[in-house]
Amino acid sequence: MAVDEEALDRAFTALGDPVRRALIARLSRGEATVNELAEPFAITKQAVSRHIQVLEQAGLITRSRDGQRRPCHLVPSALEALTGWIDTYRLATERSYRRLDAVLDTLEETP
Amino acid sequence: MSTTITAQPGTPFIEVTREFAAPPSAVFRAHTDPELIVRWLGPHGMEMEIVEFDARSGGTYDYIHRDERGEYRFRGVYHTVSADRIVQTFEFLGAPGEVTLDSMALTDLGGRTRMVTHSVFPSIEARDAALESGMSRGMTESYERLDKVLAG
Numbered sequence: 001m002a003v004d005e006e007a008l009d010r011a012f013t014a015l016g017d018p019v020r021r022a023l024i025a026r027l028s029r030g031e032a033t034v035n036e037l038a039e040p041f042a043i044t045k046q047a048v049s050r051h052i053q054v055l056e057q058a059g060l061i062t063r064s065r066d067g068q069r070r071p072c073h074l075v076p077s078a079l080e081a082l083t084g085w086i087d088t089y090r091l092a093t094e095r096s097y098r099r100l101d102a103v104l105d106t107l108e109e110t111p
Numbered sequence: 112m113s114t115t116i117t118a119q120p121g122t123p124f125i126e127v128t129r130e131f132a133a134p135p136s137a138v139f140r141a142h143t144d145p146e147l148i149v150r151w152l153g154p155h156g157m158e159m160e161i162v163e164f165d166a167r168s169g170g171t172y173d174y175i176h177r178d179e180r181g182e183y184r185f186r187g188v189y190h191t192v193s194a195d196r197i198v199q200t201f202e203f204l205g206a207p208g209e210v211t212l213d214s215m216a217l218t219d220l221g222g223r224t225r226m227v228t229h230s231v232f233p234s235i236e237a238r239d240a241a242l243e244s245g246m247s248r249g250m251t252e253s254y255e256r257l258d259k260v261l262a263g
Contacts, residue, residue: 089242092154094114097129099151103141104133 007059011078014058019043020051024074027061031071118242123232125241128225135195135217135224142166142197142215157183168192172199195219201230209237 014020023037038048052072055061059078063070117126131138141147143166149159153176163173166189173186187200187210195218201211211230218225232238 089118090114090116093116093127094129095155096151096153097114097131100138100141101131103147103150104131104137107137107140107147108133 010058011060014054014060017051017054019048020055023048023051023055023072024060024079027072027074031064031073033069033071037072118238121235123235123238125230125232125238127228127230130220131224131226132222133224134222135219138217138224138226139194139197143192154178165189166192166197206237209233211237211241 015024019041022041026032026037026040034045034049034052037052038045041048052061052063056063056072059075061072061074063072113129115128117128118124141151145161145164145166148164149161153159157176157178160175160177161172162175162184163171163186165171168189168191170189170192171186172189174184176183176185184204186202186204189197189199191198195216197213197215199213199215201213202209209232211232213228213230215226215228218227230238232241
């Protein structure tokens with residue numbers, strides 16, 4: 001599992017920066033080019049490019065080619081693994097409680 | 112209505128809050144009737160087999176969660192069982208001696224119920240290990256989902 005640990009380390013390091021988190025938040029609403037991503041930031045396009053490179057190396061985003069455009073995309077499965085790691089205790093409990101919801105439904109039908 | 116977990120760093124406590132669309136009497140029954148509890152308690156994809164189940168003050172329980180990878184046995188004692196409160200011990204026989212004290216309280220919200228479960232672990236380390244085992248298990252599930260996506 002060493003590789004998975006390293007991937008997690010890279011992903012968490014990549015997300016330890018407010019600009020990169022903002023880029024991820026923007027990409028969660030749809031693909032965007034570097035120019036489009038750079039627009040809201042008061043930093044150079046080169047600086048944004050470097051942040052995008054870090055996110056790409058961490059496996060959190062990919063870039064495709066569309067004619068002259070090279071839009072960035074989120075890698076949803078990578079984020080799912082991250083949030084899964086953070087949130088699984090709660091999710092395991094929630095899963096159990098959803099089954100309890102279903103049991104309670106049947107109790108109400110036959111009081 | 113989703114589950115809220117509070118686990119302050121540096122404490123041996125986990126508090127879980129959840130609301131249910133049923134009155135407290137139904138939530139209570141689902142916790143104390145062995146035929147009902149096997150239908151919801153425990154990790155996803157595991158069968159629950161009851162060895163002993165006496166949900167009364169002073170009663171005991173002993174059950175096994177099982178899947179193709181193995182079985183996990185739990186036992187404990189019901190200290191208090193009343194209409195709006197259950198206090199019990201909880202011990203995973205894979206880590207014997209690490210006994211958790213769980214207090215579950217039901218609040219009537221007028222046809223709905225708020226359930227708060229407060230768990231006291233024997234140490235901060237035991238609490239953190241319980242949280243982490245949930246995490247690594249969930250991580251395995253996440254990667255299994257990722258495998259399916261990649262294979263698809």
